Amino acid sequence: MDIRTTTSADQREASRHQVLHAIRSAGSIARIDIARKTQVSPATVSTITSELLGAGLIEEIEPLSKQTATKRGRPRVALRIRGAAHLIAGIKIASKAATAILVDFDGNTVADHEEPLSSAVMSAQELSERVGQMLTSVTRKIDRPMADLSAVGVGLAGLIDANKGFVHWSPSLSERNVALGQTLNKALPFPAFIDNDANLVAMAEQRYGEGRGRSNFIVITIEQGVGMGIVLNGNVYRGERGCGAEFGHTKVQLEGALCRCGQRGCLEAYVGDYALLREANIRPSDTPERDLSALFEQAQAGDAMAKTIFDRAGRMFAMGLANMINIFDPELVILAGERMTHDFLVWPEVLERLRASTVQVDAAFPEIRIHRWGDLMWAKGAAAYAVEHVSNHTIQRLAAHAA
Structure with a gap:
């Protein structure tokens, strides 16, 4: 194999990703502006957008207004993602409920559905069946x-290797080391992709929330447990085994409180909902x-006792x-999630302690934002993850046909 040919093909595929991402990020954009934004040549942009149009992933819209048109020639035609190209679902499995959302290929919400869970812990097969039931209910709407x-896309808490569709451990599953992606793909007539729910929140924040336009940020989720999603240089960081960004399982106390993961001293064992209620029930x-x-x-x-519980959690x-x-x-x-309505984690004394424990330099402290939302946003992150996979698969198919 000629390595030069392979490199050229890889570059073309990378350019397709860049162009599609530029269109998605902008909402609508002219070809010449895509070239400026991506540093891909105008001729290559023209070829790629023709491929994407032929595949039905993008569409042309009315010419940009005369005010934004060039002095000579016709107004520039803009491109946008064709929402009707695909219908994609996202599901969030929580401790008490499951939430499903349908989005089009442009990320617009089409429908949503929520059901209570009779049990917080299921077998892989039971969870797979629940996903199927949720999808039937939401598409019926x-x-x-x-x-x-x-x-x-399916998001759940735990230690998950997203690339392999493998769950090392999850509080939602009765077993450890489960090939959940494989189980889901056997049960469904279309591809299923799983990931840690906090990673999907980071993706949702990047696409639709407080992280838009930011390349380096972290999302801390506080609910039944504590999670973290990390975006570095515009990409979600997952780690080699899918176990990166496990903020809730970083250790804050040697031989400390028992965590639901089975270890002791985890941050989650002091901050998660179950941990706070466990403390309260000592009385x-x-x-x-x-x-x-x-x-x-x-x-x-x-x-006094209740305040002590929240004070320690804040520290x-x-x-x-x-x-x-x-x-x-x-x-x-x-700081994201529905539980942020309980603001004990951002009390002034907590933020003061946070600043005092952070390396001091003559530069602005990282901005801290609070984004209160429920399970629907988690589900939309799962859908965004599936949209990304569908986009990648289509681009790989285009590359194969072009070879």
Whole structure:
């Protein structure tokens, strides 16, 4: 094989990805502006956009207004992603509910659906069946058969090798070391892609949320557990085994509290919902504490024990987050999730402790933003992940035909 031929083919495929990404990022954009943005030659951009038009992935729209047109010639024709090209699903498996969303190829929400889970822990087969049921329910809302889907992305908590579709451990599964991707692909008539839910939140923030236009940021998710998604140079970082960015399982106490992963001293064992309720239930009571909102209200009302629980969680969180900032030096930190309505992790004393524990330099401290949202955003991140795979597969197919 001629290495020069291979390199040239790789470059063309990379250029296709760049062009499609530029169109998706811009919303609508003229060919000449794609060339400027990507540094791909105008002739190559013209060839690639013709391929993408032929594949039905993009479409031409009305010429840009005369105000933005060149002084000579006709107004420039713009290109945009063709939403109707694919119908794609995303599913978030949480501890109490499963959420599904349908998006078009441009990422626009078409329908959504949520169902409670009778059990927080399932076998791989049971989870696969639940995914199928969710897809049937959500596609029924738009009178489309499930077979019309091009792909589904599934997000769940745990240690997941996304490239292999392999779950080392998840609180949602009754077994360890499960080839969940393989189980899903056997059960569904289209490809299924799985990933850690915090990685998918990072992707959702990058495409639709607070991370738009940012190349280096981290997302911390606080719910039943604690997760983290990392975006470095515009890409989600997952690690060699898919176990990177496990913020909740970084150690903050030697031989400390027991974590649901089976180890001791994890940050999650001090900050996660279950950890806070576990602390609260040390106090003798005829009615065990089961509602985090009620516990938080007790702390706000001055209950000494409840406030101590949240104070310690805040100190542990500040220590853990300072370590992440010291390692990655991000431009932005997003604290995300529905649980951010309980603002004990961003109390002034927590942020003060965070700053004091971070390396001090004569430069701006990373911006910290709070983004409160529920499971629908997680599901949209899963859908965005599936959109990315569908795009990659189509571009590889174009490259094969062009070879």
